[in-house]
Amino acid sequence: MTDRFSFDVTATSGKARLGVIQTPRGEVRTPAFMPVGTAATVKAMLPESVAATGADILLGNTYHLMLRPGADRVANQGGLHHFMNWEKPILTDSGGFQVMSLAELRKLTEDGVRFKSHIDGSEHMLSPERSMEIQELLGSDIVMCFDECPALPGDRAQIAESMRLSMRWAARSREAFGDRPGHALFGIQQGGLERDLREESAEALISIGFDGYAVGGLAVGEGQEAMLGVLDFAPDMLPADKPRYLMVVGKPDDIVGAVKRGIDMMDCVLPSRSGRTGQAFTRRGVVNIKNARHADDPRPLDEDCTCPACTGYSRAYLHHLFRSGEILSSMLLTWHNLHYYQDLMAEMRAAIAEDRFAAWEAGFYEQRAMGDIAPL
Amino acid sequence: MTDRFSFDVTATSGKARLGVIQTPRGEVRTPAFMPVGTAATVKAMLPESVAATGADILLGNTYHLMLRPGADRVANQGGLHHFMNWEKPILTDSGGFQVMSLAELRKLTEDGVRFKSHIDGSEHMLSPERSMEIQELLGSDIVMCFDECPALPGDRAQIAESMRLSMRWAARSREAFGDRPGHALFGIQQGGLERDLREESAEALISIGFDGYAVGGLAVGEGQEAMLGVLDFAPDMLPADKPRYLMVVGKPDDIVGAVKRGIDMMDCVLPSRSGRTGQAFTRRGVVNIKNARHADDPRPLDEDCTCPACTGYSRAYLHHLFRSGEILSSMLLTWHNLHYYQDLMAEMRAAIAEDRFAAWEAGFYEQRAMGDIAPL
Numbered sequence: 001m002t003d004r005f006s007f008d009v010t011a012t013s014g015k016a017r018l019g020v021i022q023t024p025r026g027e028v029r030t031p032a033f034m035p036v037g038t039a040a041t042v043k044a045m046l047p048e049s050v051a052a053t054g055a056d057i058l059l060g061n062t063y064h065l066m067l068r069p070g071a072d073r074v075a076n077q078g079g080l081h082h083f084m085n086w087e088k089p090i091l092t093d094s095g096g097f098q099v100m101s102l103a104e105l106r107k108l109t110e111d112g113v114r115f116k117s118h119i120d121g122s123e124h125m126l127s128p129e130r131s132m133e134i135q136e137l138l139g140s141d142i143v144m145c146f147d148e149c150p151a152l153p154g155d156r157a158q159i160a161e162s163m164r165l166s167m168r169w170a171a172r173s174r175e176a177f178g179d180r181p182g183h184a185l186f187g188i189q190q191g192g193l194e195r196d197l198r199e200e201s202a203e204a205l206i207s208i209g210f211d212g213y214a215v216g217g218l219a220v221g222e223g224q225e226a227m228l229g230v231l232d233f234a235p236d237m238l239p240a241d242k243p244r245y246l247m248v249v250g251k252p253d254d255i256v257g258a259v260k261r262g263i264d265m266m267d268c269v270l271p272s273r274s275g276r277t278g279q280a281f282t283r284r285g286v287v288n289i290k291n292a293r294h295a296d297d298p299r300p301l302d303e304d305c306t307c308p309a310c311t312g313y314s315r316a317y318l319h320h321l322f323r324s325g326e327i328l329s330s331m332l333l334t335w336h337n338l339h340y341y342q343d344l345m346a347e348m349r350a351a352i353a354e355d356r357f358a359a360w361e362a363g364f365y366e367q368r369a370m371g372d373i374a375p376l
Numbered sequence: 377m378t379d380r381f382s383f384d385v386t387a388t389s390g391k392a393r394l395g396v397i398q399t400p401r402g403e404v405r406t407p408a409f410m411p412v413g414t415a416a417t418v419k420a421m422l423p424e425s426v427a428a429t430g431a432d433i434l435l436g437n438t439y440h441l442m443l444r445p446g447a448d449r450v451a452n453q454g455g456l457h458h459f460m461n462w463e464k465p466i467l468t469d470s471g472g473f474q475v476m477s478l479a480e481l482r483k484l485t486e487d488g489v490r491f492k493s494h495i496d497g498s499e500h501m502l503s504p505e506r507s508m509e510i511q512e513l514l515g516s517d518i519v520m521c522f523d524e525c526p527a528l529p530g531d532r533a534q535i536a537e538s539m540r541l542s543m544r545w546a547a548r549s550r551e552a553f554g555d556r557p558g559h560a561l562f563g564i565q566q567g568g569l570e571r572d573l574r575e576e577s578a579e580a581l582i583s584i585g586f587d588g589y590a591v592g593g594l595a596v597g598e599g600q601e602a603m604l605g606v607l608d609f610a611p612d613m614l615p616a617d618k619p620r621y622l623m624v625v626g627k628p629d630d631i632v633g634a635v636k637r638g639i640d641m642m643d644c645v646l647p648s649r650s651g652r653t654g655q656a657f658t659r660r661g662v663v664n665i666k667n668a669r670h671a672d673d674p675r676p677l678d679e680d681c682t683c684p685a686c687t688g689y690s691r692a693y694l695h696h697l698f699r700s701g702e703i704l705s706s707m708l709l710t711w712h713n714l715h716y717y718q719d720l721m722a723e724m725r726a727a728i729a730e731d732r733f734a735a736w737e738a739g740f741y742e743q744r745a746m747g748d749i750a751p752l
Binding site (some may be wrong): 039040041043044045046047068069072076077078083084110139188210295296298308313316317321323324326327328330331 | 416417419421422423444445449452453454459460461586646671672674684688689690692693696697699700702704705706707
């Protein structure tokens with residue numbers, strides 16, 4: 001254990017990086033996938049089960065938590081870690097991403113964003129200063145700058161203007177965050193798909209100085225090809241000795257593509273959300289458990305998976321649970337998906353350690369190309 | 377382990393009995409509470425968590441399982457134990473209780489009951505012979521006779537007629553069940569609130585001969601006082617050397633009252649269903665976690681409880697989860713309730729072993745009379 005936040009890259013394979021983030025709450029092995037605990041819970045999972053999948057860190061949503069139960073309430077309960085019974089590191093987003101999606105319910109100014117709660121219509125304000133305050137009340141280990149995240153594709157002038165606003169907000173976030181040993185503040189690069197705007201954004205962030213850098217403003221409608229196109233150059237613009245975090249991404253092949261391009265951290269609701277809608281991610285692609293072909297199938301979802309859903313239950317049973325609307329369906333499929341995502345990260349870390357990432361990646365796509373096991 | 381079904385009473389305290397049921401799948405400590413796994417799952421619980429609460433045996437519902445996923449399908453998957461990953465004993469009801477509640481969707485004859493599925497309207501038939509067949513396909517360890525269960529209060533003549541039909545069905549159930557070493561068949565006493573009809577029913581069952589005897593036809597609208605009134609005499613009519621099972625009961629004080637009167641086994645959906653609606657059973661009565669008084673309360677639901685919900689989380693957190701509609705709310709409250717029910721059974725077993733049941737019971741009511749802890 002350490003009382004400081006630090007990051008070390010211990011091996012590389014092509015642009016892919018193996019590393020470790022040290023925090024007072026434990027270490028995070030990178031590349032890392034962070035399950036999302038929106039409302040102070042990773043939906044349908046006990047926190048000890050999330051840890052058992054191999055997750056070293058969770059993501060919490062400032063927007064959701066400030067509205068319910070409220071940041072002061074969480075602080076009074078001893079902070080988010082104690083509140084939700086998760087003692088390992090937590091990264092919180094700034095609230096910016098969710099607020100921007102409120103559309104007519106928000107009003108944007110240089111100062112920040114006024115908005116109405118989607119829960120009860122009550123009025124709230126988020127600004128760089130307020131976001132820093134809330135994330136501190138929550139007790140977040142890795143705090144994100146407050147930024148604006150425009151949808152893509154977008155008008156270049158608007159994306160430039162938005163990026164420059166985010167950079168001014170990044171400076172205000174840095175100022176408001178102050179000096180908090182053991183806690184980290186990450187800047188967020190913007191600039192859409194434009195290389196020169198990404199460069200301008202990276203330079204602005206570096207001149208302010210952060211403990212880590214996120215590639216923001218992606219996975220907002222541009223498609224995988226465009227996203228990976230940006231990742232061909234954007235991570236290289238960010239300091240090599242700090243963690244690089246790709247926000248709200250993604251599907252397994254998005255994650256593999258991002259790690260290949262030098263990304264160290266990712267988060268996404270996909271494995272947990274898909275678990276609740278009957279979609280399982282496996283080594284051989286996506287399995288829709290509600291399909292009738294599984295109704296009499298005694299085989300597990302993924303024969304190479306060691307999660308409780310795959311070692312204890314058949315597809316026939318999981319199909320029955322899903323069709324019956326049973327909570328256990330969400331529990332088991334979410335567990336499987338999070339376990340699969342962590343297995344994927346562990347496999348990539350092992351491949352980078354042995355400098356065989358390209359070969360591993362070829363095997364990953366080969367296995368997926370086989371498709372799901374044949375029906376009985 | 378044994379290859380036979382057997383029951384031994386090892387101690388008594390007043391009419392309360394301590395005992396053990398031996399089965400090839402393990403032993404059941406009595407008095408026993410059986411959580412209900414309607415659709416091949418105790419809702420919102422992993423089976424290993426159900427076992428961790430102290431449950432030795434589950435109840436499965438023939439009616440639900442025959443409709444979805446279907447008894448043949450379960451048999452093809454290796455039986456209900458393997459299907460749902462629960463290797464300990466399972467008792468299945470006969471389907472009679474659920475079918476009777478279908479009202480206009482059913483047609484009753486001497487042969488059995490024709491009915492339409494509540495899921496898809498498809499036509500089905502249950503009779504003593506068909507119920508025995510389905511319960512065997514499921515692989516049930518303790519099979520219940522197919523009976524009719526009339527609502528109370530009811531007309532004496534109708535209750536007598538119904539009871540006599542159930543006794544003819546009991547003889548047919550016994551005949552159809554045959555000789556299945558290691559599996560038990562329980563008869564079900566009927567007769568409403570009428571002592572002489574209960575006596576007639578008990579005599580009919582005893583002359584047929586069963587491995588255990590249930591007190592049926594209660595908890596169907598008669599109220600606690602009337603139910604306990606029947607339990608003042610009904611269990612005594614049943615063989616002392618066989619388990620006595622009170623079906624679909626009940627609240628904690630119903631259970632205490634039943635054990636006091638010589639009941640060995642019980643089942644009820646209440647702890648799991650209440651868990652999903654935000655009601656927690658505690659040593660000091662029922663806690664409604666949705667009440668605003670819990671929103672800032674850092675204390676556990678029940679300070680004397682060692683379940684994961686009480687050792688890992690505050691009322692404030694559980695309140696937040698329930699208000700946010702989170703699945704984890706159902707998971708934690710169900711776990712707590714099942715844990716509390718099993719603690720209650722364990723306390724009663726210890727009290728009977730030391731012949732201090734009456735003193736224990738006084739303490740139970742004393743603690744409840746204190747009411748929930750004062751708000752902060």
